[in-house]
Amino acid sequence: MHASDQTDEIMDPIDQDSPDTMLRRAALDKIQRLVSGDATAEDVEDIRRWRRLSPAHEAAFASATRLWDRLGPAVGSAEQRRATDAAASPSPRRVTRRMIVGGVAAASAAYLIARPPFEIWPSYAELTADYRTATGEQHRIALAEGASVLLNTQTSLSLRPSDDDDDRIELITGEAAITIDRELVRPLRVIAGDGRISARRSTFNVRYDGRNVGVTCLDGRVRVEQGESAVSLEASQQARYNAAGLGALVAIDAATATAWREGLLVFQAAPLAEVIAEINRYRPGRVILMNDALGQRQVNARFRIDKVDDVLALAQRLYGAKLTTLPGGVVLLS
Structure with a gap:
């Protein structure tokens, strides 16, 4: 299969001009607002009303939120992620850079949420x-x-x-x-x-x-x-x-x-996966760890909170990690 054929195979519906695409883009716009950091309780109510407009609106919202699941590989193993994707879609697609670039412009704000237990947007509370x-x-x-x-x-x-x-x-x-x-x-x-x-x-x-x-x-x-x-x-x-x-x-x-009170993050024998999860709390966008083995490498270092991306330079220098920078502050670390 040629590379172009493979790209066409995994093309997401957001790249096609159709009524469904319009709804999905609207859903992604609403998610972007909810995770922007400026959302209000009224925004939460707005999306609840929007989802109830029709089954198509609810389906578009579900599809948009699945994009987050596909782009959140830092949570769980590769096997768990494949199982999640399979359950979410009858025809699971392999996540590629083309898919990420296609959806990240509208969904990149979702990466503001750095801690896995949280929802894509802030709760009502x-x-x-x-x-x-x-x-x-x-x-x-x-x-x-x-x-x-x-x-x-x-x-x-x-x-x-x-x-x-x-x-x-x-x-x-x-x-x-x-x-x-x-x-x-x-x-x-x-x-x-x-x-x-x-x-x-x-x-x-x-x-x-x-x-x-x-x-x-x-x-x-x-x-x-x-x-x-x-x-x-x-x-x-x-x-x-x-x-x-x-x-x-x-x-x-x-x-x-409590080093954060002094503007520092200190790690002692911490797995890189934990380090990435922590720095995601302090930066816009999201660093996504694409390599489970890399995530197990241990880190002993301290970083200034206003320079947390120094972690990425460290991973690149010490572990040979590859960085791919995408719009919205999203970085793929592999």
Whole structure:
């Protein structure tokens, strides 16, 4: 088969001029708006109404979202990705550079979502949060009574009504560093996932990716509760919890865990796949790892947050990785 024949075989319907194409392009435009970082709750309602207009509209939306699945090979093995593609379409097509280039102009904004547990666009809770940070942005919030919160990139947080026992904030998604510089009369409680973190005087970090919550105590004492389980953390201790329960305490390097507050990302014996997932939180577009074996290579390095693409240069120099740059900040790493 000639290369041109193969290209024609995998040509996506978005390259053809038809009513279905018009609907799919409209669906991609709506997805682009939702993941742009400027979406509102009204945008979410708009696409819900649009999908209900007809079965063709719903099919166009499903087709557009499958494009994201095809272009997200960093999640799972190659075998898992092929199985996902097969389930999504009765005639699965092999993903090629032509397919990616054909769809990336409209869909590249989808790569703003760097953490696999998240949907293609922000949830309603994120869009209606009291505070949100965009990709690469950090923001400090001053709370009452000497407490403050520093939000990391792609973080959503809401203030919750207080009761007689505590003041509450909810980390909807992302990462936050909380500082309480004097003893509070009643504890500050952070809700994250199905657990609660409380402290009266402490400095601690909370990260929630939609599935897992990690709590790192930097100073003072922090109590972590999930269901019937609870642990108390002291400085340089970390606890994690998820649907499987609350894990045991582990000792950590607090400076490494919170290096983002100083504008740094520090990796110690971290698989390249994890490094790529992390830098995707700080850059527009998306780096897509196309080689599973490459993703297992270990990285020991530190990078400035405003220069996270230095990771790509490192992978190219040390591991011979090949970089393919596409529109919208998308980079294929193979």
